Amino acid sequence: MSSHGSEPRLRRQLSLLDAVSVGLGAIIGAGIFVVIGLAAGLAGPAVILSVIISGVSATFTALSFCELGASIPRAGGVYEYGHTLIHPLVGFVMGWMWVSGNIILGATASLSFGFYLASAFPWVDPKLGAVLLILSVTLVNVLGAKLSAGVNNVIVAGKVLALMVFVLVGIFGINPSHFQNFMPRGFLPVLTAAGLFYFAYIGFPRISTMAEEIVNPEENIPKAILLALYISMALYVSTAVVAVGLVGYESLASSTAPIATAAERLGVKPLVEAGALLATFSVTLTSVMGQSRVFFAMARNREVPYKLASVPERLGTPVYSILLSGALMLTLALSMDISGLASLTSFSVLFTHVLTNIAAIRLRAAGRPRKSYSLRGVPVHAYLGAFLSLVLSLSLGLATVMAGLLNMALAVAWYYSYKLLTGSRRHHLATTEPA
Numbered sequence: 001m002s003s004h005g006s007e008p009r010l011r012r013q014l015s016l017l018d019a020v021s022v023g024l025g026a027i028i029g030a031g032i033f034v035v036i037g038l039a040a041g042l043a044g045p046a047v048i049l050s051v052i053i054s055g056v057s058a059t060f061t062a063l064s065f066c067e068l069g070a071s072i073p074r075a076g077g078v079y080e081y082g083h084t085l086i087h088p089l090v091g092f093v094m095g096w097m098w099v100s101g102n103i104i105l106g107a108t109a110s111l112s113f114g115f116y117l118a119s120a121f122p123w124v125d126p127k128l129g130a131v132l133l134i135l136s137v138t139l140v141n142v143l144g145a146k147l148s149a150g151v152n153n154v155i156v157a158g159k160v161l162a163l164m165v166f167v168l169v170g171i172f173g174i175n176p177s178h179f180q181n182f183m184p185r186g187f188l189p190v191l192t193a194a195g196l197f198y199f200a201y202i203g204f205p206r207i208s209t210m211a212e213e214i215v216n217p218e219e220n221i222p223k224a225i226l227l228a229l230y231i232s233m234a235l236y237v238s239t240a241v242v243a244v245g246l247v248g249y250e251s252l253a254s255s256t257a258p259i260a261t262a263a264e265r266l267g268v269k270p271l272v273e274a275g276a277l278l279a280t281f282s283v284t285l286t287s288v289m290g291q292s293r294v295f296f297a298m299a300r301n302r303e304v305p306y307k308l309a310s311v312p313e314r315l316g317t318p319v320y321s322i323l324l325s326g327a328l329m330l331t332l333a334l335s336m337d338i339s340g341l342a343s344l345t346s347f348s349v350l351f352t353h354v355l356t357n358i359a360a361i362r363l364r365a366a367g368r369p370r371k372s373y374s375l376r377g378v379p380v381h382a383y384l385g386a387f388l389s390l391v392l393s394l395s396l397g398l399a400t401v402m403a404g405l406l407n408m409a410l411a412v413a414w415y416y417s418y419k420l421l422t423g424s425r426r427h428h429l430a431t432t433e434p435a
Helices: 016-027 032-069 078-085 088-120 126-143 143-174 190-198 217-249 249-251 259-266 267-298 317-335 338-366 380-392 396-434
Strands: none
Touching: 016 143, 016 217, 016 267, 032 190, 032 217, 032 259, 032 267, 032 338, 032 380, 078 088, 078 267, 078 338, 088 126, 088 267, 088 317, 088 338, 088 396, 126 143, 126 259, 126 267, 126 317, 143 217, 143 259, 190 338, 217 249, 217 259, 217 338, 249 259, 259 267, 267 317, 338 380, 338 396, 380 396
């Protein structure tokens, strides 16, 4: 690892509000606007309970991120935790898997934005909408973290407002009969739906990738992670209650836009569709933001080309890492059927959550300062977070697990090949320099 004295650094300029907004921008997206319908089809009216269970499960891992973010406030998030506390190779694989999952997630969100845009303006090609979005968020990210956070703050406020209006207006139209036969298929499908809906919460770690740019990180990172998670959870639960109460779980399950279907009953469908556009915009924006910081951290440790760690003084952002993130996302959005890769996103992120919890367990042995979320000195949250993340990742099916393992093998191959190549190059330069 390079010494911290001369390495590239990022500016601390993001407030607690900015950090919370990054988390909300990453969390509130397709999960509530689309996945809630799939979960309702499994759990029935008890989808409300599924949303609560998945939120509680996410909290265990969130507490580990709080400890790690406060103890190691450096750019890169999961990559830096694995690199510092487990092994550089493990950290690299964690970073690789996290970036892979988030590139797919961002590309999916950009295409969702294109489809929502095309539904409002039929003459717009969905892929053109996705391209314009990716180019826009890449430019905003290049121009500065504070600008990106400011744009994200406005967008997050808009999509949160849209959901709040839906809840406040819809609560008066709830039909209690829609909650009868609360668990039509029993409790096991409720747990399955909780596992599915868990992925609506997985954006909160994106706060940790921005750790080097957050003011007073020891205090603000834990606060931001928990605030973003609990605000999202409150919105998700209240939205689920109102949606089921308005149209019944069967209507939600049969709709590709379940919240819009429920909002149509209230006459506020355009507002919810606008909220969905804002949600996919902010997910794509924060996806580029997070990916680029992991590339930056990898480059700073010379595990990918060092140019990616370049931070122009005038902009204060890792420009080349941002451009690479945008280019990869754009290529994926234009060239592949991303819908088939959604489960790979989930596996990739859950895999990093398993190892992040292991890193949190190792914090005490490493003698680093930590927040006290332990129970009688034992980090129970980290053990539970690791176990639940492992169970959920393995529940995604053999094909997804095999694809995830193949992606991990590619990460290991890159790590050793790049180390060998750059090591040989440095040795060659050292032996050919004139005395």
